[in-house]
Amino acid sequence: MSLLEAIRSALSAIGANALRSALTMLGIIIGVAAVIAMVAIGSGARERVDSQIKSLGANLAIIQAGNVTQGGVRLGAGASSTLTDEDAKAVAAEVEDVVASASVITTRAQAVYAGTNWSTTITATDLDFFTAREWGLAEGRLFEPEELRRGEIVAIIGQTVAKNLFGESDPLGQMFRIRNVPFKVIGVMAGKGQSALGQDQDDVIFVPLDTGRRRIIGRNYARDRSVQTIMVKFASEAAIAPGIEQTRALLRQRHRLVEDQDDDFIVRNLTEIANTATAAASTLSWLLAAVAGVSLLVGGIGIMNIMLVSVTERTREIGLRLAVGARQRDVLSQFLIEATTLATIGGAVGIALGIGAATGIARFAGWPFVISPQTILVAVGVSGLIGVFFGFYPARQAARLDPIEALRRE
Amino acid sequence: MPLIEVRDLSRVYDLDSGRVTALGGVSLDIEAGELVAVMGPSGSGKSTFMNLVGCLDRPTGGHYRLDDVAVETLSSDGLAALRNRKLGFVFQQFNLLPRVDACANVELPMVYAGLDGKTRRERALNALARVGLADRAHHRPMQLSGGQQQRVAIARALVNQPRLLLADEPTGALDSRTALEILALFQDLNREGVTVVLVTHDAEVARHARRVVRFRDGHVIADTRQEPADARAALAAQDTATPLPEAAE
Numbered sequence: 114m115s116l117l118e119a120i121r122s123a124l125s126a127i128g129a130n131a132l133r134s135a136l137t138m139l140g141i142i143i144g145v146a147a148v149i150a151m152v153a154i155g156s157g158a159r160e161r162v163d164s165q166i167k168s169l170g171a172n173l174a175i176i177q178a179g180n181v182t183q184g185g186v187r188l189g190a191g192a193s194s195t196l197t198d199e200d201a202k203a204v205a206a207e208v209e210d211v212v213a214s215a216s217v218i219t220t221r222a223q224a225v226y227a228g229t230n231w232s233t234t235i236t237a238t239d240l241d242f243f244t245a246r247e248w249g250l251a252e253g254r255l256f257e258p259e260e261l262r263r264g265e266i267v268a269i270i271g272q273t274v275a276k277n278l279f280g281e282s283d284p285l286g287q288m289f290r291i292r293n294v295p296f297k298v299i300g301v302m303a304g305k306g307q308s309a310l311g312q313d314q315d316d317v318i319f320v321p322l323d324t325g326r327r328r329i330i331g332r333n334y335a336r337d338r339s340v341q342t343i344m345v346k347f348a349s350e351a352a353i354a355p356g357i358e359q360t361r362a363l364l365r366q367r368h369r370l371v372e373d374q375d376d377d378f379i380v381r382n383l384t385e386i387a388n389t390a391t392a393a394a395s396t397l398s399w400l401l402a403a404v405a406g407v408s409l410l411v412g413g414i415g416i417m418n419i420m421l422v423s424v425t426e427r428t429r430e431i432g433l434r435l436a437v438g439a440r441q442r443d444v445l446s447q448f449l450i451e452a453t454t455l456a457t458i459g460g461a462v463g464i465a466l467g468i469g470a471a472t473g474i475a476r477f478a479g480w481p482f483v484i485s486p487q488t489i490l491v492a493v494g495v496s497g498l499i500g501v502f503f504g505f506y507p508a509r510q511a512a513r514l515d516p517i518e519a520l521r522r523e
Numbered sequence: 524m525p526l527i528e529v530r531d532l533s534r535v536y537d538l539d540s541g542r543v544t545a546l547g548g549v550s551l552d553i554e555a556g557e558l559v560a561v562m563g564p565s566g567s568g569k570s571t572f573m574n575l576v577g578c579l580d581r582p583t584g585g586h587y588r589l590d591d592v593a594v595e596t597l598s599s600d601g602l603a604a605l606r607n608r609k610l611g612f613v614f615q616q617f618n619l620l621p622r623v624d625a626c627a628n629v630e631l632p633m634v635y636a637g638l639d640g641k642t643r644r645e646r647a648l649n650a651l652a653r654v655g656l657a658d659r660a661h662h663r664p665m666q667l668s669g670g671q672q673q674r675v676a677i678a679r680a681l682v683n684q685p686r687l688l689l690a691d692e693p694t695g696a697l698d699s700r701t702a703l704e705i706l707a708l709f710q711d712l713n714r715e716g717v718t719v720v721l722v723t724h725d726a727e728v729a730r731h732a733r734r735v736v737r738f739r740d741g742h743v744i745a746d747t748r749q750e751p752a753d754a755r756a757a758l759a760a761q762d763t764a765t766p767l768p769e770a771a772e
Contacts, residue, residue, distance in 0.1 A: 118640070129622050433618040436579060437632040437679070438607020440600045516579045520614065 123451040140412025141459030149467025151401035157482035176343040197338040210352035215241035216340040226289035237325020245346040253300030264323035269300035271315035413503035420507035432519025445512035452504020460496025525552035532585035545571040547741040560729035563738035611680025615692040619664040650678035670701035707754035
């Protein structure tokens with residue numbers, strides 16, 4: 114008997130007791146659905162963290178100014194300007210495994226170009242920023258060291274700004290104004306897309322650090338070297354934690370903080386923040402894994418049970434098959450194929466249900482989800498294996514029947 | 524050389540209550556082309572004999588050659604192959620698969636012979652035509668009368684062209700008229716050269732065999748030859764002598 118015929122005959126046997134078969138499959142259906150949902154949500158969460166890290170730049174820590182206590186009132190992060198670009202340079206020079214240490218000042222301002230205007234984020238920074246964020250140009254060039262040193266009025270614009278301010282025309286070399294200061298566009302950044310929080314990262318204009326301080330914010334560069342944040346990129350993930358400790362010690366020393374004084378800055382490990390974001394998703398994944406494991410086990414036992422019933426019910430049929438020339442292994446494979454078919458159909462229904470559940474959970478919880486062909490293959494394989502594993506005992510019982518006894522059974 | 528050659532064949536069961544001898548040293552030859560009735564009351568050993576001849580059971584002593592094959596030397600798979608190729612079984616309860624049609628039922632032995640679907644279908648339809656059921660090939664057993672079901676079972680037994688047809692009380696579940704029709708079919712098949720062994724406790728059935736072997740207490744007590752009653756002639760006589768019930772009313 115060919116496999117195809119065997120499966121067809123198994124299907125007819127399953128169809129003969131449609132309700133019973135459907136109930137038997139329920140365990141497998143729920144189990145496989147849980148596996149599919151688990152993997153879909155788990156890998157979706159992982160993918161989101163990966164893309165977060167990717168868009169942020171890997172192995173980043175951010176130092177924010179602030180956290181100053183004045184007369185018992187603790188002011189929040191960024192409340193005071195205790196960090197300077199000299200701090201940033203000191204971090205780059207003295208902390209181990211630092212790849213880049215960028216000084217950053219951010220503000221909002223209106224950019225004006227030939228009758229159009231656009232409100233956007235102005236980021237005043239240095240070259241280390243582009244290294245830290247792993248962010249390249251679409252066209253043009255980055256700041257020259259000389260431009261940074263002299264605080265020249267040049268700008269690199271993000272894609273969104275390019276589109277809104279310049280439309281179809283080429284922004285390179287064009288002049289536009291921020292707070293009545295004419296800036297020359299020297300570069301356009303590559304598109305970065307949305308951040309993890311849904312902000313448009315391309316809606317930005319970069320200017321040299323000192324240019325931003327003097328021309329846009331209007332501070333006296335000679336007296337005020339303060340920056341809002343320092344972005345530190347480490348060489349590897351393993352270097353982040355010791356690097357942050359060294360940074361903290363260095364900054365405390367530079368800010369002359371005594372033993373019992375709080376830090377006047379905050380250091381945050383962005384990779385760690387991204388990783389903790391997966392914790393909730395992974396908890397759900399484990400819960401689903403537990404459901405899946407129990408359901409698959411119960412489903413398998415259900416299949417074993419129903420196959421044992423089926424063997425008992427069809428004892429005469431087995432006897433007849435043996436009498437007309439079926440070998441033991443023919444009967445064994447018949448019942449194994451039947452159990453496997455039952456389990457695989459359950460698996461297929463479970464996959465459909467699992468995809469539905471994953472879509473539902475993802476929409477409800479705002480999680481992304483990913484369903485890969487491998488997942489589906491594994492799910493089908495696992496349900497088939499359950500059929501073989503739990504179908505083997507009943508099938509062997511059937512194959513070992515004595516034909517005379519079997520034919521005599523009512 | 525006989526088709527069936529049985530020498531000192533015995534079958535002893537070891538039960539909790541002690542050893543029971545179901546068959547105690549039987550020697551018997553059956554030639555190809557015979558129509559033999561095996562008779563005896565229940566417990567006489569005739570069913571045990573039938574199971575041994577049918578290669579469904581193994582003897583505890585003695586020898587059995589079927590078509591020059593020493594059966595007791597065969598493995599379980601070897602016995603299955605022998606049952607498949609050389610034997611055809613007909614049972615009292617027909618034992619048809621209820622979920623599939625007559626044709627698929629007849630195909631079953633060929634499935635295990637490893638024949639392809641097309642050949643199987645062709646031969647199954649031929650076998651059904653031979654038992655007079657060409658027009659019932661796609662009916663399920665439930666849609667057939669008892670006599671028709673037994674014909675399907677006979678077609679199934681014949682389909683692999685076996686050397687021997689073994690029928691265990693084939694008319695036991697049928698009314699006397701249908702039983703006669705089935706016996707007529709066996710006689711027709713026998714005339715065409717099929718060797719038939721009929722196991723029965725019914726003397727009326729045994730009347731239609733040329734040879735009658737009687738069992739009692741696990742031994743052959745008589746082995747006689749007779750002029751068989753002609754089932755087809757009896758049917759014809761019934762048709763003329765007693766009008767059909769509808770006509771009588």
